[in-house]
Amino acid sequence: MKIAIIGAGNVACHLAQALASAGHQVKAIYSRTEQNRTALANILPHAHAIDSLNLQELDIDLVIIAVPDKALAIVAVQLQVQPNAIVAHTSGSQPMAALQKVAGARTGVFYPLQTFSKSKPVDFKQVPLLLEAQDMQTLSELEELAQTISEQVQTVDSSTRKQLHIAAVFACNFTNHLLGISRQLLQEASLPPQLLQPLIQETVAKAAQQHPFTVQTGPAARNDSNVIEEHLHMLEQHPGYQLLYKELTKSIQEAQLNE
Amino acid sequence: MKIAIIGAGNVACHLAQALASAGHQVKAIYSRTEQNRTALANILPHAHAIDSLNLQELDIDLVIIAVPDKALAIVAVQLQVQPNAIVAHTSGSQPMAALQKVAGARTGVFYPLQTFSKSKPVDFKQVPLLLEAQDMQTLSELEELAQTISEQVQTVDSSTRKQLHIAAVFACNFTNHLLGISRQLLQEASLPPQLLQPLIQETVAKAAQQHPFTVQTGPAARNDSNVIEEHLHMLEQHPGYQLLYKELTKSIQEAQLNE
Structure with missing residues (x-):
């Protein structure tokens, strides 16, 4: 899967590295702060730092939004993706519906239930990954990806x-x-x-x-x-x-x- | 050291076994309940179950009282020991002075800072043992004993x-x-x-x-x-x-x- 990550904080860093280590192409890292997006892109083999939320020209299958809850609504409004790309957020408290403004995308949630610090490595295999998706096909694509980085993958709806x-x-x-x-x-x-x-x-x-x-x-x-x-x-x-x-x-x- | 243990609950069991494993002679186990004192005495190599708090006829250097806080005052009044024996309790919240009624004894505290369950073994080497004693000689005897079962021995006064x-x-x-x-x-x-x-x-x-x-x-x-x-x-x-x-x-x- 060709992946873009929106955000360069603790969740974004740990998730991007786990995905790259599992052999996925993390192709783009967006952050408003140049230093942060560059720092994260530089430690990933195939990634470029990008400064726009218009990803329509990039060949991306999945966009993972790992930003603070407060910033999620703004990102959802500004994000533009190729038709049929999957857009998933990583928040424990926000519903999947927070992504309904992303035009043309299939939406989902990719929530790693762990507390991350930049300085402390985490064994991602043991991190529960809680998934939700707008339809079965999207869910099964997210599941397939999730199982390459974690042994604890579960489906959980927004209310649960x-x-x-x-x-x-x-x-x-x-x-x-x-x-x-x-x-x-x-x-x-x-x-x-x-x-x-x-x-x-x-x-x-x-x-x-x-x-x-x-x-x-x-x-x-x-x-x-x-x-x-x-x-x-x-x-x-x-x-x-x-x-x-x-x-x-x-x-x-x-x-x-x-x- | 020849030791008697008063009590046969979780603390008494774990402490008695740790002391016996370190080669000390745990010679007597007192509990009001026959079943409990017998059960604990039976798993120790040199111990007898006793049903009286008068230990004057027994050759005991150290009495460790491991009973609920509420029972400590009653035990302290009833306990009789040979002159110069050490009597120590294992309570986190009771002062050393709770033992001042034990006639002729040297008093101390031998407090294992851990939560014990009967069903769950504990590595006693890692349990902090917090000691207090009425004088330096008594403290050093308790310290010597404590160091044979734990790597975490410290002196802490009643107020601390x-x-x-x-x-x-x-x-x-x-x-x-x-x-x-x-x-x-x-x-x-x-x-x-x-x-x-x-x-x-x-x-x-x-x-x-x-x-x-x-x-x-x-x-x-x-x-x-x-x-x-x-x-x-x-x-x-x-x-x-x-x-x-x-x-x-x-x-x-x-x-x-x-x-």
Whole structure:
């Protein structure tokens, strides 16, 4: 497949490299920023940096849009492709319909469910790729491509992808914030952040094996009100964390009542 | 060292086995429940199950109390040991002073910072062992023992251990609850729980390398109010989770202001 990538951020970089490594021709990289599009095009064997969203003169089968959610609508309006090309976005929260303004294209979604950093390599084979397409033929072309770079390919419609996105916010964005609070509290006690790593690893490993509600431990689960009161008192310097402590404790206790 | 263990729960089992494997003589196991003390004593080479907390007739150098926090005060009152024996508890939240009622004993804390399940083996070498003792001599005896089973031995006083315990509640107990909410939301969307595993693994791996506040992603971090509003709307069936979503979003945005 001859592919163009719109965007040169974290998702675009990891995806373009995974596709190129699997032998696909990533022929064009668009980004508004010259430096970014050139940097990414330069590390791919067949790619040119392009500065226009009119791709009608290029021989492209698939355009993958990997831009921030906010920029997706603008790209969809400006993008011009050859008739029958596939245009897919990579967003967890945007519906496939966000691409309906791309004239003449077949539309789809090519959503890699992972958090990417430029500095950290990712084993793409293990990244779930969630696909959606306007028709079966388009879906099967996207599937064939997806399976060359990932072992975890699934079809998920826009509404289910949204529910998955909320679940990911709780499991990842919110979890990351709690890990940040924990790290700050360790720092304030002059304790090294590595100290909690074995416990964090084990917590996550256990949660992968069993429903976390059934293995919940700690003062909230034991309803250990002395310890809870003492912790709330110790958090007086951090009223925001104190409030989170209260609400999370309440939520743990409510979840146990429903077990 | 000749050791007695008070308790036969998860901590007691893992600790007793780690000590026995390192060649120490775990000579006695006390539990109120006959079945539990016998079961643990039977899998240790030199141990007897005992049904009294009067250990004065036994030749014991160290008594490790691994009972629930609530039971610690009762055990401390009833326990009788030979003069100069060391008595240490394994609690993260209780001060060393909880043992001051044990007549004639030297007191200490021997706190393994890990979450233990009976069914899941743990590599004790990687479990941080946090020690405290009433005097330097006792501390050095506990340290010598601790280093035979763990590579992560540290001295931490009661007040610092309490701060560590709050940090662990955020990083582990609360994180586990968020993973549980996430799993429930996946179930409600008929999605398999494994789908989010690569993302969870990467989130935790990244948080171990950098301060989580500096790598925060998601709708809250991007202040993506359309997505936040939509998520809150989708959570209307779960008012408790909706409230947590609001408070965690607010806390993420406040943390970013302070960066």
